[in-house]
Amino acid sequence: MKITKRYIAAFAALLLSVPAWAQVPAPAAKQSKPVLLKGATLHVGNGTVVENAAVGFDNGKITYAGPQSGANLNGYEVVDVTGQHIYPGLIHTNSSLGLNEIESVRATIDWREVGDFNPNVRSVVAYNTDSDIIPTIRANGVLMTQLTPIGGTVSGSSSIVQLDAWNWEDAIVKADEGLHLNWPAMLIETGNATPDPRLRGRAEAREETLNQLAKLLRDGAVYKSGKHDSENLKLAAMAGLFDGTKKLYIHANYGKEIIEAVNFVKPYGIKDIVIVGARDAMAVVDFLKANNLSVIYSGVHALPGRSEDDVDMPYKTPYLLHKAGVPFALDYDLSIHGIRNLPFIAGTAAAYGLDKEQALASVSLNAAKILGIEKQAGSVEVGKDATLVVSAGDLLDMRTNNVTSAFIQGRKIDLNNKQKFLYDKFDNKYKIDTKGVVN
Incomplete structure (x- = not known):
């Protein structure tokens, strides 16, 4: 079959139509500046819970984890996560x-x-x-x-x-x-009066x-x-x-x-x-x-x-x-x-x-x-990798789990995925207005 410019253009259009979720998000770049999350409830992972906490990290490592009142904000990019929860990854x-x-x-x-x-x-x-x-x-x-x-x-x-x-x-x-x-x-013997001849073979194997x-x-x-x-x-x-x-x-x-x-x-x-x-x-x-x-x-x-x-x-x-x-x-x-x-x-x-x-x-x-x-890893403590999760609700509760951001070794990762894309796609299609009518 002769390949024409028309076929090439059609193929290029097809490629451009592939949705963004078809590819896994690119890995995040290495942490470039210190970050401090403040205002959340910190669940350390070792049984300790700190209200109104702050967690700082630099070069992929946790530099502070404790009450917000004790955090040094100098040089840190401060991210307000008040009302949310911080957990170890x-x-x-x-x-x-x-x-x-x-x-x-x-x-x-x-x-x-x-x-x-x-x-x-x-x-x-x-x-x-x-x-x-x-x-x-x-x-x-x-x-x-x-x-x-x-x-x-x-x-x-x-x-x-x-x-x-x-x-x-x-x-x-x-x-x-x-x-x-x-x-x-x-x-395990089943107690049958007639032994299964296959049982001996399996026992020998x-x-x-x-x-x-x-x-x-x-x-x-x-x-x-x-x-x-x-x-x-x-x-x-x-x-x-x-x-x-x-x-x-x-x-x-x-x-x-x-x-x-x-x-x-x-x-x-x-x-x-x-x-x-x-x-x-x-x-x-x-x-x-x-x-x-x-x-x-x-x-x-x-x-x-x-x-x-x-x-x-x-x-x-x-x-x-x-x-x-x-x-x-x-x-x-x-x-x-x-x-x-x-x-x-x-x-x-x-x-x-x-x-x-x-x-x-x-x-x-x-x-x-x-x-x-x-x-x-495993807990949010000074000296460990900054691998942690921020959730708007209880991370362990299916009803309220809502991860708003996550960091792996200090790198803020992209949380987009195919399931989120599909949810938004069909949520928009079948969105119901205030009168109960499907748009």
Whole structure:
């Protein structure tokens, strides 16, 4: 077909007609001058609330956080946020954000690799900073996430990223901070008079998987000791497990599986273990405490795991964990679209026993501590990154959450996204005038 000027003009017009939301907003420029937010209620993230507060930051770091009366305004660009609330940027754990775009297109799914044992896989190198989902999540106050690989028995390493970057290298907050182990499900007899012949096969397959895992851990410990002649990328990736510089995240829900998994890995000298999922956490709470285990609890907005459980058991488990003294954070499982509801997960926990500030900590400072980034994130304190959120209402309340501005490492980020564009588009189309008539 002959390409004419008419076709070129038509194609150019088509490109110009693509709405602005089709592209993810460009990352914000580095903070160029000191900023001080004044007049808001400050929710520090560690349980402290300061009325009529001020928060100052310069070069991406918080320089002041406290009563407005004590703030030094000299040299700062003062932003009046009176009547609003300042929170630390929320942190989502156990996430595949940016690793999965279109479910039906294999080339866009980077959250898992072929094979059962992949400790050398690094999820962060596949992170897509241009995901359309990221801006919708930031708009609700979630500014950091833990990129987590899934699949197989040993999935690979997770990394912590902030959600406003040109590429994965710029996004990294902490790289390869933990290894993820999906514990093989236990096989439970149903009590049928005639045993299922398939059960034996599954039991043998599970036993073989555990044998391979034991060998991997054994070889990893030997490799870490320096007793090897050649480089092994899989074993090298596991080295941090044995000196405490890398966490082991065990994904398990069933109480007996949690106990079995921890008892299985501890003899190999693994020092820092976190249980992810933990639906049965309260059934094994004494075991969690005795072994100094932290928990990433995934099931707040879910049905009870057992028929005998209270109907509100998932809602009140965070309070029960707090009451028992078990360190925990909350996540929204691996639903990338649901991450935007992370603050409301914490809000539900607050409605079922947790104090509002304790609930905030479960998605901010507690998460930062579990992930090992509490010295730079998780709370609004002097010396930490200026990663924070300003909301006109209660950030944890779905009815009043209204993020008016957000900063990542001192950079004011663009909060526009596709969902806001669509809301405004159809709000204007079906706008109702004062007489109740659709325009």
